[in-house]
Structures are given as C-alpha cells and as structure tokens.
Amino acid sequence: MGEGAPAAAIEIAGLEKVYSGSGGRAGKHALKGVSLTIPRGSIFGLLGPNGAGKSTLINILAGLVRKSSGQVRVWDIDPDVAPRAVRASIGVVPQELTLDPYFPARAALELQAGLFGIPKLARRTDELLAALGLADKADAPARSLSGGMRRRLMVAKALVHHPPVLVLDEPTAGVDVALRQQLWAYVQDLNRAGTTVLLTTHYLHEAEALCDRIAVLADGEIRANDTTDALLRRVEDKALTIELAVPLAEVPEALCRFHPVLAGPQALVFRYGRSSGAADEILAAVQSAGLVVRDLTTSQADLEQVFLDLFRRS
Ligand SMILES: Nc1ncnc2c1ncn2[C@@H]1O[C@H](COP(=O)(O)OP(=O)(O)OP(=O)(O)O)[C@@H](O)[C@H]1O
Structure with missing residues (x-):
C-alpha cells in the first residue's frame, strides 16, 4: 500500500454491542469489551462458535450496525463518523448470498461499480470476472450459476472499488473442497498484492491454512489472540x-x-x-x-x- 497507509488496517478498543430486545426477542450483550488490532497486510482469522459475535463485529466495521460503545477505526476512519469513507476502504463478503437471481454477473458488477461512483473507464469488471473464473459466465443470470460461482461473484462484488481491506464472513461454509482451495488461493494472491484480509470462520483448519494471526471470539469476548503457530502449539489433539x-x-x-x-x-x-x-x-x-x-x-x-x-x- 502507498504512503500514508495506516500500520493497523483495523483498530478496535473496548468495543461493546448490546442489542435491545424487540418484538418479543430478548436483548443480547453480543460484544463485551472487544479489543483487537489487525495489522495492515495480514490475513487475520476471527474464529468462534455460532453466536460468538463475529457477524456483529463485522457489521460494525462495515457501518451496518451501530456500536453501543468503544472505539473502532477502519483504515484509520471511524465508521460512525464517516460511514461513506469507511465503505470505500472495506469490501465485505457476507455470509448469505445476496444476488439478484435474474441479474447476469457482469451487470451485477457494473451496478456495484456504479453505486461506488466508479467511472466506466476505471472499472475492473472484466479483470474481476477473469480472476474469479467467471469470464465465461459473464452474461449468465445469477440463478443459473452454481453455489460456488455465486460465492465467487459475491467476492468480485466486494472488490469492485479496490478496497484495501477485504472482510470475508464464513467464506467457505457449504463450499466443496476444490472450490475452497481455489478461493483460498485467490485470497492469498490478493493478500500478496497488498490487501489486508479479515476472515471469520468456524473452522480451525481454514484459519490454519490461511491466517498469520488468529483471534478466538467466544460469547462476545476475545479468548485468545496470537500468531497461528503459537496458538496451534497450545492444542493437544x-x-x-x-x-x-x-x-x-x-x-x-x-x-x-x-x-x-x-x-x-x-x-x-x-x-x-x-x-x-x-x-x-x-x-x-x-x-x-x-x-x-x-x-x-x-x-x-x-x-x-x-x-x-x-x-x-x-
Ligand atoms: N439484531 C439482533 N437483535 C438481537 N440479538 C441479536 C441480533 N443480531 C444478533 N444477535 C445475537 O447476538 C449474538 C451474536 O450474534 P452474531 O450473529 O454476531 O454471532 P456469530 O458469531 O456471527 O454467529 P454465526 O457464526 O452463527 O453467524 C447471538 O446471540 C445473536 O442471537
């Protein structure tokens, strides 16, 4: 990354999130004083069981959920203060596939680029389609793509604005082994080219294969945060x-x-x-x-x- 890039891609201190109960749903203290630094240039794994608070944390980073208290900086920007600037710095691949079934892949990427105000000539549509193995499906509607292709299209969508930080929320849940390897290889390529990657996963093997550092989140608290090697040395399996x-x-x-x-x-x-x-x-x-x-x-x-x-x- 160029000059002026922050040392930490993401900096979180004392982050709290309390969902207030509504519609018969009980309130929930989802994040309990989370502090985390994600170094620029790393592939960082956030590991934790269901309900640990991973999605809540990501949604706060992406400016989709408002924190209750604490400090958050993404690429040195506070999402509560400058949500648009944060959205330019971060690409999020959500857990759920959110694609218009009738929209072809190319059109979906063009629309996304338009939403970010990227001029036609500066768009990377073909490059992204090729990089994610979707070039020959560019004009096929999303509903005709396989699950794996849709997942890759979601990754491409998150990258249209060339964000320095890419967040992948459970990228390989329900994805077959061959595709998982392909996706991992692409994430590693992106990282080598300078993108900081934060990925959440249930799977230690996934974090082990990809990440330099792993933090473990359980019940809204960080239970461990160390290099992958150091963490794995503590495991007696x-x-x-x-x-x-x-x-x-x-x-x-x-x-x-x-x-x-x-x-x-x-x-x-x-x-x-x-x-x-x-x-x-x-x-x-x-x-x-x-x-x-x-x-x-x-x-x-x-x-x-x-x-x-x-x-x-x-
Ligand atoms: N809008 C909401 N209102 C109330 N509680 C919520 C809301 N969203 C999430 N929660 C609760 O907050 C806790 C953390 O949820 P979150 O989705 O962040 O966990 P997660 O680690 O991403 O889990 P998963 O791996 O299952 O996606 C859970 O107990 C969840 O039920």
Whole structure:
C-alpha cells in the first residue's frame, strides 16, 4: 500500500454491542469489551462458535450496525463518523448470498461499480470476472450459476472499488473442497498484492491454512489472540493409549513429564500435540521405565472441538 497507509488496517478498543430486545426477542450483550488490532497486510482469522459475535463485529466495521460503545477505526476512519469513507476502504463478503437471481454477473458488477461512483473507464469488471473464473459466465443470470460461482461473484462484488481491506464472513461454509482451495488461493494472491484480509470462520483448519494471526471470539469476548503457530502449539489433539501387561498403582516418575492419565490399572493415556514430545519419544520413555506394553492405540480428537474447549476454559 502507498504512503500514508495506516500500520493497523483495523483498530478496535473496548468495543461493546448490546442489542435491545424487540418484538418479543430478548436483548443480547453480543460484544463485551472487544479489543483487537489487525495489522495492515495480514490475513487475520476471527474464529468462534455460532453466536460468538463475529457477524456483529463485522457489521460494525462495515457501518451496518451501530456500536453501543468503544472505539473502532477502519483504515484509520471511524465508521460512525464517516460511514461513506469507511465503505470505500472495506469490501465485505457476507455470509448469505445476496444476488439478484435474474441479474447476469457482469451487470451485477457494473451496478456495484456504479453505486461506488466508479467511472466506466476505471472499472475492473472484466479483470474481476477473469480472476474469479467467471469470464465465461459473464452474461449468465445469477440463478443459473452454481453455489460456488455465486460465492465467487459475491467476492468480485466486494472488490469492485479496490478496497484495501477485504472482510470475508464464513467464506467457505457449504463450499466443496476444490472450490475452497481455489478461493483460498485467490485470497492469498490478493493478500500478496497488498490487501489486508479479515476472515471469520468456524473452522480451525481454514484459519490454519490461511491466517498469520488468529483471534478466538467466544460469547462476545476475545479468548485468545496470537500468531497461528503459537496458538496451534497450545492444542493437544492426539491421544496415545498404552495397555500394560502388568497393572500399575501410579504413574511412574520417569513418565510424569508427559502428564499421562491412568485410565484403569493397566491403561495409560498420553495426550500430545505439536508442542510436546511425539509418540516415539513417549514410547521410548515407557520402555526405559521398564513397562511392558501389551497393546497401543492412537486417536485424533476433533481439532475444532479441542480448540474451542481450550479457549472456553481459559
Ligand atoms: N439484531 C439482533 N437483535 C438481537 N440479538 C441479536 C441480533 N443480531 C444478533 N444477535 C445475537 O447476538 C449474538 C451474536 O450474534 P452474531 O450473529 O454476531 O454471532 P456469530 O458469531 O456471527 O454467529 P454465526 O457464526 O452463527 O453467524 C447471538 O446471540 C445473536 O442471537
């Protein structure tokens, strides 16, 4: 990005959102003092379970929902003070596909460019259609496109005004594996060309594949915010169960550093992840402790669940 670009693409401090109850719907404290800095040039993952407050946060950034209190700056602009300027700096791909079924892809992009006041000659319609693999569908109505193509058209729509910040709200929910890879590759290309990307997801694997940093949002609060590598080192998603030939009364001293659990007199369960010793190290220690192994099994916990449990507790 050129001169004068802010160091932080998005800066959020003490953000609160309370939805007031209406029409029989209970009020909801959806964001409880969220502070977050999204560095310019990063791909930042906002991970959290259903109802965590991810969409609320994005909608506040996009100027679609008004915050209750706190500070928000997008590309150094306060969305409450200058909503139009913020909309020029941010492109949002919403969770729901909001396309006119009868509108062809090219016309949808042209209309969007018109809404942003982009002169005809400065429009990037063909470039975007080609970049998102929609060139041969340019004149087909949206209703004739596959789900994946519609999703890509939504991405193209969010990019017509060349925003420095792109926000993707659950970009690959319900999208097949091949398309997911394609979308990820495109997001990475955009990022290499300078776009800051904020993506929300339920899937740790998605955040792991794409993001430099991950923040975990649960029940309206940030539970973790770190580099992807550092976060994943805290996850212990594998279990090694060793069945012993001879019963044990307690865990032998030499194995304590692996923090195993005695699951019955003849079964030792070791949990391990990317940070602790691998299975071979554990097995070597078991043998040198003089234990006789009768059988062993390994299992892999659901990574998503382990991760969310970890941060729910912290
Ligand atoms: N307009 C509204 N009025 C009242 N409560 C709302 C409103 N919008 C959202 N909520 C509530 O605020 C909480 C956060 O919702 P939000 O949609 O931001 O979560 P989310 O993390 O995006 O979830 P999902 O992954 O399911 O989209 C939820 O409990 C939701 O029911």
